Ligand SMILES: Cc1cc2nc3c(=O)[nH]c(=O)nc-3n(C[C@H](O)[C@H](O)[C@H](O)COP(=O)(O)OP(=O)(O)OC[C@H]3O[C@@H](n4cnc5c(N)ncnc54)[C@H](O)[C@@H]3O)c2cc1C
Ligand code: FES
């Protein structure tokens with residue numbers, strides 16, 4: 001066993017874990033945060049997406065010992081109100097991909113300047129979805145961006 | 156299994172000297188496996204119990220390895236520099252654009268934020284996408300151990316499938332890439348689709364005052380330079396179509412059939428990638 005101290009969803013957290021444990025399992029099984037899902041277990045599907053020091057990463061590929069001293073945020077930390085445009089655009093059906101999609105989508109909303117160099121589809125390429133055909137996801141993010149720009153324009 | 160988490164490079168080297176040095180291997184505890192981003196080491200982790208039994212040297216806490224250093228004549232990447240870090244670096248877009256092109260085609264954002272350039276080199280996959288662009292730019296790998304440092308041109312680093320000129324007690328400390336003015340540079344990757352696809356065949360092409368560099372991946376046991384093709388370009392031999400490149404290519408590459416593609420497909424596609432990329436810039440290509 002190994003002791004790991006890190007910041008989880010804004011709170012300092014210390015947890016005893018197996019040396020071989022993945023962040024995905026620590027979050028789900030030890031820290032009662034089952035929002036992070038396991039799909040492929042090989043870094044392809046993005047259903048296990050979390051933020052590590054503010055950047056999207058796959059929790060299935062991260063040994064828990066590596067988040068020592070870092071900041072981790074999971075889907076549980078998101079403000080549900082910000083997800084409305086995704087709900088309204090048919091961005092979710094079965095929901096398996098949704099936590100990961102929501103994290104990557106809100107990361108883009110937090111830094112729309114990424115779209116100067118990247119398309120939404122390129123930025124979302126690490127979040128596979130078997131149900132929606134992606135258009136709903138892309139539309140939801142566009143809607144979020146438009147609403148956000150309008151709000152900022154008013155302020 | 157044991158996890159070692161040094162915060163300095165000298166601590167890391169000392170650990171490797173104790174655990175990974177040849178002569179007293181039998182007496183030494185189990186050798187340490189360095190881990191950087193974990194994107195190669197941790198795939199399908201629960202199904203690989205043999206890997207769980209090993210001991211690991213976590214490099215991620217060694218802050219000195221995160222540096223990106225631009226100088227007038229070179230770029231130096233510390234061993235923990237990720238793909239995403241360079242994608243965010245606007246100097247890289249103009250000075251060494253193939254690094255950005257290749258980085259954007261590695262997996263997807265979630266892999267790009269964790270995967271490192273040094274990990275791509277040390278994983279030694281023939282399909283690696285970072286290696287061909289670095290090799291076409293004449294990158295030099297800097298290795299360290301408790302005994303000192305050593306520099307090896309990336310083009311000489313691989314000796315066979317997964318065989319490297321790096322001892323178990325050595326680490327990659329940095330990668331140095333010369334800055335030159337390029338007359339032509341292009342990275343082409345062919346996979347099953349545009350994202351999250353391992354390369355079936357790929358090629359990085361660069362032309363500078365140092366001459367032509369043509370480096371192919373997924374067509375030999377290692378990522379490899381194509382010296383016959385480079386000579387043909389330097390000599391301005393007339394090329395009338397992809398087939399004219401096939402003979403030269405067959406001396407440079409040794410593709411195989413595997414789960415991702417066939418040798419025949421790889422030969423034909425590489426010849427076409429080269430021909431259509433070079434036709435734009437070489438008068439000898441008709
Ligand atoms: C879903 C997915 C998609 C991918 N897509 C691509 C792709 O499109 N193209 C591509 O090229 N790769 C791809 N990869 C592979 C991988 O992301 C890259 O090879 C990455 O660069 C590895 O870096 P890392 O830091 O994660 O390596 P790690 O997994 O930490 O280590 C890889 C190897 O390098 C060794 N190592 C790491 N750092 C050092 C060092 N400083 N000194 C000595 N040895 C070291 C380790 O011991 C290990 O053997 C993909 C992986 C996944 C999971
Ligand atoms: S479960 Fe982690 S990427 Fe699929």
Ligand code: FES
Nearest residue numbers: 093094129130131
């Ligand atoms: S909603 Fe079912 S996988 Fe995306």
